[in-house]
Structures are given as C-alpha cells and as structure tokens.
Amino acid sequence: MKLKEISRTAIQSWSPAQHHPIYLATGTSAQQLDASFSTNASLEFFELDLAEPSLDMKSCGSFSSTHRYHKLVWGPYGMDAQGHPSGVLIAGGEDGNVILYDPAKIITGESDVVIAESDKHTGPVRALDVNPFQTNLVASGGNESEIYIWDMNNFGSPMTPGPKTQPLEDISCVSWNKQVQHILASANPSGRASVWDLRKNDLIIKVSDHSNRMHCSGLAWNPEVATQLVLSSEDDRMPVIQMWDLRFATSPLKILENHTRGILSIAWSLADPELLLSCGKDSRILCWNPNTAEVLYELPTSSQWCFDVQWCPRNPAVLSVAGFDGHIDIFSIMGGSSQTQSQRQADQISNSFGNMDPFGTGQMLPPLQLPQANAPPVTVNLLRKPPKWIRRPVGASFAFGGKLVSLENPKLNPQQPTSHVVHISQVVTETAFLKRSDQLQATLSSGSFVDFCQEKINAAENEFEKTVWSFLKVNFESDIRSKYLELLGYNKEELALKRMNPGDTGGTLAVPLPPPVGSHLWCWVKWLTDKHAAPWTSHLVPSSGQSFNVDGLITQALLTGDFDGAVDLCLYDNRMADSIILAIAGGAELLEKTQKKYFTKTHSKISKLISAVVMKDWHDILKTCDLQNWKEALAAVMTYAQPEEFFSLCDLLGGRLEVAEDAQLQAQACLCYICAGNVEKLVSCWTKVQDGYCPLSLQDLVEKVVVLQHAAEQTQRSGSAAVGILLAEKMSQYANLLASQGSLSSAITYLPNNTNQVCNTAQLRDRLCQALGCQAVAPAAPVQTQRAQSQLPARQHSSALPRHPFRPVQPAVVPQPSAAAAPVLMPTPASAPAQLQYYQPVRSSDLLL
Numbered sequence: 001m002k003l004k005e006i007s008r009t010a011i012q013s014w015s016p017a018q019h020h021p022i023y024l025a026t027g028t029s030a031q032q033l034d035a036s037f038s039t040n041a042s043l044e045f046f047e048l049d050l051a052e053p054s055l056d057m058k059s060c061g062s063f064s065s066t067h068r069y070h071k072l073v074w075g076p077y078g079m080d081a082q083g084h085p086s087g088v089l090i091a092g093g094e095d096g097n098v099i100l101y102d103p104a105k106i107i108t109g110e111s112d113v114v115i116a117e118s119d120k121h122t123g124p125v126r127a128l129d130v131n132p133f134q135t136n137l138v139a140s141g142g143n144e145s146e147i148y149i150w151d152m153n154n155f156g157s158p159m160t161p162g163p164k165t166q167p168l169e170d171i172s173c174v175s176w177n178k179q180v181q182h183i184l185a186s187a188n189p190s191g192r193a194s195v196w197d198l199r200k201n202d203l204i205i206k207v208s209d210h211s212n213r214m215h216c217s218g219l220a221w222n223p224e225v226a227t228q229l230v231l232s233s234e235d236d237r238m239p240v241i242q243m244w245d246l247r248f249a250t251s252p253l254k255i256l257e258n259h260t261r262g263i264l265s266i267a268w269s270l271a272d273p274e275l276l277l278s279c280g281k282d283s284r285i286l287c288w289n290p291n292t293a294e295v296l297y298e299l300p301t302s303s304q305w306c307f308d309v310q311w312c313p314r315n316p317a318v319l320s321v322a323g324f325d326g327h328i329d330i331f332s333i334m335g336g337s338s339q340t341q342s343q344r345q346a347d348q349i350s351n352s353f354g355n356m357d358p359f360g361t362g363q364m365l366p367p368l369q370l371p372q373a374n375a376p377p378v379t380v381n382l383l384r385k386p387p388k389w390i391r392r393p394v395g396a397s398f399a400f401g402g403k404l405v406s407l408e409n410p411k412l413n414p415q416q417p418t419s420h421v422v423h424i425s426q427v428v429t430e431t432a433f434l435k436r437s438d439q440l441q442a443t444l445s446s447g448s449f450v451d452f453c454q455e456k457i458n459a460a461e462n463e464f465e466k467t468v469w470s471f472l473k474v475n476f477e478s479d480i481r482s483k484y485l486e487l488l489g490y491n492k493e494e495l496a497l498k499r500m501n502p503g504d505t506g507g508t509l510a511v512p513l514p515p516p517v518g519s520h521l522w523c524w525v526k527w528l529t530d531k532h533a534a535p536w537t538s539h540l541v542p543s544s545g546q547s548f549n550v551d552g553l554i555t556q557a558l559l560t561g562d563f564d565g566a567v568d569l570c571l572y573d574n575r576m577a578d579s580i581i582l583a584i585a586g587g588a589e590l591l592e593k594t595q596k597k598y599f600t601k602t603h604s605k606i607s608k609l610i611s612a613v614v615m616k617d618w619h620d621i622l623k624t625c626d627l628q629n630w631k632e633a634l635a636a637v638m639t640y641a642q643p644e645e646f647f648s649l650c651d652l653l654g655g656r657l658e659v660a661e662d663a664q665l666q667a668q669a670c671l672c673y674i675c676a677g678n679v680e681k682l683v684s685c686w687t688k689v690q691d692g693y694c695p696l697s698l699q700d701l702v703e704k705v706v707v708l709q710h711a712a713e714q715t716q717r718s719g720s721a722a723v724g725i726l727l728a729e730k731m732s733q734y735a736n737l738l739a740s741q742g743s744l745s746s747a748i749t750y751l752p753n754n755t756n757q758v759c760n761t762a763q764l765r766d767r768l769c770q771a772l773g774c775q776a777v778a779p780a781a782p783v784q785t786q787r788a789q790s791q792l793p794a795r796q797h798s799s800a801l802p803r804h805p806f807r808p809v810q811p812a813v814v815p816q817p818s819a820a821a822a823p824v825l826m827p828t829p830a831s832a833p834a835q836l837q838y839y840q841p842v843r844s845s846d847l848l849l
Contacts, residue, residue, distance in 0.1 A: 092125030141171025
C-alpha cells in the first residue's frame with residue numbers, strides 16, 4: 001500500500017534505526033534532470049508521519065549544495081556520544097567527493113553542516129556502505145578499482161582493503177558483511193564480485209558468472225548467514241538475481257528469475273532474511289523469498305522505471321522507491337491498491353488548471369473526471385507469508401482442563417527444514433485447593449463425615465468457623481436437639497443440679513416453686529368438701545344498696561356450677577392462681593381460654609416465654625423476639641418445638657438474623673440454616689458474610705454444603721431438597737475451577753442436575769464427558785427452583801440414603817497429571833467473618849421478648 005510520496009528526482013537514504021522520528025534524506029541525483037531542467041543541487045530531509053492521512057511528506061530541512069550525488073548513506077556515528085545527535089550523512093559525489101554532513105544542523109537550519117570532505121577518488125563515487133559493527137568505518141568505491149576504507153575519527157587518511165583488482169574497472173557497489181565485521185565485498189559491472197578480509201588486507205575470493213552476461217547492479221549480504229550473498233544483473237539478456245554461498249562458489253546456489261528486463265537495484269531486509277526487494281527496467285518491484293526463489297509480493301507501481309529501493313531500518317514494513325519519473329514513493333509491504341495514486345494525479349491536474357479554459361477562451365470547463373476503466377482497480381494480494389517481525393517466536397494458549405498448549409519457533413538455519421513441536425502440559429496453580437478437594441472426595445467416598453467435621457473443628461482458625469463445623473457435626477450424631485442445646489450453652493444435667501441448689505445458680509435460671517394457693521379459696525373449698533353449714537352466704541352475697549362483693553359473686557358462680565363466670569371474676573380481681581385452679585376443674589377448653597386471658601393480662605420479662613411454652617405458639621415468639629437474644633429463642637425451639645415445625649422455625653429465625661443491620665447477627669444466621677437443613681439459604685448467607693473471593697473460600701463453602709446436604713439426606717424420607725439457582729451456580733463454579741486445575745473426574749461429580757438454571761453448565765458437562773471419554777448423560781428434568789423455603793419438609797431419621805444431588809454421572813477413572821512440577825500461585829484467603837464465641841448460660845430474664 002502506498003503511504004507517502006515526494007516529488008523529487010533524487011537519490012535517498014533512511015535515518016538509522018536508533019533515530020526517532022523517522023527521516024528520509026534526499027539528494028539531487030547526478031546525471032539526471034527534473035522537469036524544470038534545473039542545474040541546482042540540494043540535500044533535503046523529510047519526516048515520515050504515518051498518522052497524517054495526506055500523501056505528502058513534511059520537509060524538515062534543506063541545504064543548497066554545489067554537488068550532485070550518486071550515493072547517500074546515513075550512519076549512526078556519533079549518536080551515542082552526543083557528538084552528532086542525528087548521526088552522519090555520507091554522500092558520494094560525481095567528482096570523486098566523499099562528503100560527511102551533519103543532519104542535525106541541516107534540520108535546524110545552520111550553515112556549517114559539512115563535517116569533513118575528501119576528493120581522493122579519481123572518478124564518481126557510486127558505492128558507499130557503513131560498517132554495522134564499527135559505525136565510524138565507511139567503505140567507498142569509485143573508478144579504476146578504487147576502494148577506500150574511511151575512518152570518520154581520522155578522515156584524512158583512508159586505507160585500502162588490498163591491491164586493486166585487475167583489470168581495472170569501475171566499482172558499482174560495496175557491502176559490509178552483516179555477521180563478520182572485517183569482511184567486505186565489492187562488485188563491478190563486468191559481473192565479478194570480490195570478497196576482502198581487512199585483517200589480512202587481501203582479496204580472499206572472487207565470484208563470477210561464466211556466462212559473461214552478468215552485469216552487476218546490486219550486491220547484498222545475507223543478514224543471518226555470513227557466507228551467502230546475492231548479485232543482481234542489469235543486463236536485459238540475463239535479468240536474474242544470483243544467490244551465492246562462498247563455501248560452494250563454483251556456481252550459484254539459487255537463481256531468482258521473474259524479471260523480464262534488467263534489474264537496477266536490490267535490498268535485503270535486515271528484519272527478515274526471507275524478504276528481498278528488487279526493481280528493474282520492466283517497471284516491476286518484486287519481493288522474493290531468496291531461500292525458495294519464490295515471489296511473495298509485487299508492489300503496485302506506475303509504468304516508470306525505478307532505480308533504487310531501500311528498506312526503512314526502524315519500521316521494517318516500510319520501504320522507499322526512487323523512480324525516473326521524478327517521484328520517491330513510500331510503500332508498506334502489507335498490501336493495498338494503486339487506485340489512490342491515480343486519483344491523486346487527477347486532483348493535481350484539476351488544482352493546476354482550475355475551472356478555466358487553459359487556452360484563453362474564458363469559458364468555464366466542466367469538472368475534471370477520470371475516464372472509467374473497463375477493468376476494476378487492481379488490488380495487490382498480501383504477502384504469502386507473515387513477515388518475521390510479526391511472527392511469534394513463542395506462543396501459548398490455555399485449553400480446557402488446565403492444559404497449556406505452547407509452541408516455539410527456534411532460530412535455525414533457514415536453508416534447513418525444521419519441525420515445529422507443540423507442547424501440551426498440565427498447569428496447576430491452586431495446590432492447596434486441590435488437596436482440600438481430594439480430602440472432601442475421600443470423605444464422600446468413605447462417608448466418614450463425623451471425623452471430617454472433627455478435623456475441621458480442630459483446624460478452625462476462629463470461633464465462628466469452629467461453631468459452624470460443630471453444628472454440622474451434630475447432624476450425624478444421635479439426640480440432635482440435645483447436642484444443639486449444649487452448643488448453645490444449655491446442659492440439662494447442669495440445670496438440674498442448679499435447680500436442686502438455688503443458692504449456687506450464679507445468676508442462672510432456677511426453676512421457681514409453684515405459687516401458693518389463696519388461703520380464702522382453699523378454706524371455702526375445704527368447707528364445701530366437709531359439707532359444713534352455710535352461714536357465710538349472708539356476708540358474701542351483697543344485699544340491695546351494698547357495695548360490690550367479688551367473693552360473693554364468685555361463691556354464687558361456683559354454687560351454680562358456672563365455672564366460666566367464676567374464672568372471669570377471679571381474673572377481674574387479679575386472682576391468677578384462683579382462676580387457673582378453677583379452669584382446671586372446668587375442663588380443657590376452659591383451661592385454654594383462661595391461659596390466653598392470663599397471658600394477655602400478665603406482662604413481665606418472661607411472660608411471653610411462659611406463654612409460648614404453655615400455648616406452643618413459637619411462630620409469634622420468633623417473629624417478635626429481640627434478635628440480640630436469638631440464642632435463647634433457638635434454644636427454646638430446640639426444647640419445645642414439634643418435629644413437623646422445628647425446621648421452619650429455625651428457618652424463620654435465620655431469615656430475621658440475615659436481614660439484621662448488625663453484621664455479626666447476619667453471620668449467626670448460618671447456624672440457624674444449618675439447624676433447618678436449608679442448603680440454599682446457607683449458601684446465600686455464607687456468600688454475603690464472606691469478604692472477597694478466592695478458590696479456598698469457595699472450597700470452604702462447598703465443604704459445608706456437601707456435609708449439610710448429606711446430613712439432610714439422612715434425616716429426610718422425601719429425598720434431597722431442590723437445588724436452587726444460587727447453589728447450582730456455586731457448584732458449577734466449583735466444578736469449573738476443578739476442571740481448570742485438571743481434576744476432571746472430581747469436577748463432573750459436583751455439576752447440578754438442573755442445568756437449565758445456570759448458563760454453560762450443560763456445555764461444561766459435555767466437555768467433561770468428552771475429556772474423560774465417557775458418554776454424556778442428559779440431565780434430569782429441571783427441578784423447580786428453591787426460591788423461598790419458609791415452609792420446609794420435616795427432617796426425619798431414615799436409613800435410606802437418596803442419590804447425591806451433585807453426582808449425575810460416575811465417569812471412568814482417568815489418571816490426572818501430577819501437580820508437583822506446576823507453578824504454585826496461592827491467592828490470599830478471604831478474611832474471616834465476624835467471630836462467634838462459644839455460648840455460656842445466661843439469665844432467663846435477659847430474654848427480652
């Protein structure tokens with residue numbers, strides 16, 4: 001693709017790779033005239049700004065010179081020492097001149113820009129090259145086999161590489177070897193190339209074609225293979241590029257034949273030795289792979305000849321082409337089309353003439369339009385191979401199951417075919433996570449949940465974690481409620497001892513004695529039993545005009561058998577004991593009514609607790625109790641709740657704790673959900689109280705969920721509870737994490753059945769089955785999501801164990817790779833939630849309901 005252009009009839013040279021920004025130096029070409037036939041000469045510098053969409057390049061400096069040039073070379077000499085911040089531009093003149101310019105001074109507009117100058121050559125200097133290892137050394141070639149080595153530190157005294165070659169000829173090109181710093185090559189139009197060793201100051205080998213039609217116009221060394229070079233021929237009878245290897249110098253190693261007329265210039269890319277540019281008198285610019293003699297790319301150019309091509313040292317995809325049509329074009333090797341260039345030429349013509357008739361008639365002309373071509377615009381294809389600078393020397397990609405696929409492209413001899421090896425390795429980063437997952441798998445296989453829970457209790461880092469595992473352990477023991485009460489701080493044996501010794505209660509709850517029966521009621525009942533006479537009626541029953549006598553009314557009610565009225569009168573007169581005793585005599589229905597009235601009228605710190613114990617109305621207690629006394633409320637439910645309502649009551653208390661503002665109370669909701677067997681809400685609550693996420697935190701949650709799930713299975717005849725969306729999502733995350741660490745066999749056992757609830761679960765199951773070599777099993781019919789569990793089925797002890805809800809498939813055992821050599825990247829564990837201390841007995845009066 002064409003990037004920029006310069007309207008100059010000039011030779012060119014790019015700034016060194018170390019220089020930024022990128023500049024292109026142009027010098028007026030010797031033996032060529034532009035369209036104005038001007039005899040002036042100049043040096044100019046243009047900046048390559050690819051961010052600017054225009055095709056024009058910005059001129060950054062110029063210098064009017066008395067010389068015209070055959071060759072320009074821009075070297076980095078002096079840039080490191082800050083003596084010449086832009087390096088040195090070396091020019092070969094038409095009068096045998098070798099001139100050193102300071103580009104930095106030309107760009108800033110200074111006048112003293114010539115560093116040094118010599119006219120030692122007897123003819124035009126057509127060949128120049130800078131040593132890539134010692135940048136102060138410059139080789140030049142002129143007429144009569146003259147080759148000089150210039151040291152820019154001592155420019156006045158050049159040296160020669162050895163005696164002049166015979167017969168004397170013009171030197172058309174010189175080139176330093178790109179691998180060995182003391183090797184220099186030169187070529188002449190007769191077709192011979194000479195290789196010099198500067199350590200010996202002698203010629204070591206000559207390379208020539210036996211056809212005598214090889215007129216050398218270009219010479220270039222292989223950037224990577226020290227013994228290989230290419231020669232180009234400008235003879236139309238033999239328009240070829242010969243590739244020579246000095247170790248086998250009897251004949252060319254390869255011959256590149258695709259030009260139809262003589263080749264004028266070649267350039268070998270230093271960034272990719274498989275890219276070689278050539279331009280010729282057939283108006284073609286070709287990009288070759290010299291190792292295979294294949295044309296990889298052809299640049300879109302005009303019909304004019306191009307006499308010089310050069311790669312940009314800093315941007316390897318950019319190249320410049322100088323043509324006899326008075327233009328220097330900048331191209332990208334990455335492809336494009338030539339349509340923009342044709343449109344630009346039409347625009348220039350239109351801007352020059354405007355809309356007026358150029359022949360003076362004064363009439364307006366229609367807008368200039370390009371003739372429509374019959375064929376569509378030619379688009380040049382891209383390179384047939386990726387350039388080396390964009391090819392990856394190495395590559396890696398993660399695959400399913402923690403597999404790492406890596407490749408390496410070693411730097412080998414391009415002449416030899418190489419085999420590329422792809423490595424597949426197992427990467428394990430969470431070794432601690434996998435170890436704990438294996439322990440959980442062993443527990444699931446053996447069923448030793450009590451030992452597993454005890455190990456977790458012993459290894460707990462805080463009281464809250466220890467309490468949670470203690471509650472989970474109780475589910476696998478006998479007398480579950482009594483063990484729950486002990487964990488809450490209520491031991492029946494200790495309470496019995498304190499009741500027998502009230503003085504040693506230490507402020508704890510002592511069972512009170514029955515209240516004394518009213519003496520007056522006791523006496524009258526005893527008198528009625530002994531059938532005494534009734535002279536007492538005169539003072540109990542009020543006569544007309546006397547004040548209200550409650551005792552008399554109660555007496556009348558009793559004598560008439562009206563127990564309801566007698567009880568109401570006792571309650572009215574605040575005779576609570578009398579009302580309860582009379583209600584007992586009146587029957588169960590009257591007793592229940594009296595109890596309700598009693599608790600409605602009586603208000604104390606423990607009245608609601610007594611009401612709940614007597615009336616068995618625990619829902620009201622749990623809905624209205626002070627959450628700071630949640631422990632006492634849970635203990636009461638443990639003691640008095642019926643089996644069919646126990647789990648729903650625990651779930652109700654947990655729901656209130658979970659929405660509390662106190663973060664510590666929110667954490668205690670987990671214990672209530674464990675007692676309720678509510679796995680889904682335990683997952684939700686645990687997720688909220690956790691601070692952050694890491695694999696070990698997810699492992700903590702899965703351990704608790706799996707243990708609680710097995711406990712629920714053992715105590716529910718109806719089978720396992722429905723798996724909710726959140727639980728299914730967590731189990732899918734856990735399975736995916738196991739799979740990423742290579743533990744495929746374990747991962748598939750944790751996938752939930754109801755795959756419709758979580759995205760990508762079905763895909764993960766299918767990938768696991770394919771990786772394990774087992775047949776994918778269609779998931780069970782979607783189970784209705786467990787969204788709210790205010791009413792849970794009662795858990796009952798059962799010997800029948802239903803199927804594990806996270807084991808839909810039992811795959812074949814597949815050997816897993818060892819994690820011994822894998823990198824260990826341990827994430828920082830999430831901070832522990834609010835701590836929960838072990839519970840001590842408290843006063844029953846502290847239960848503020």
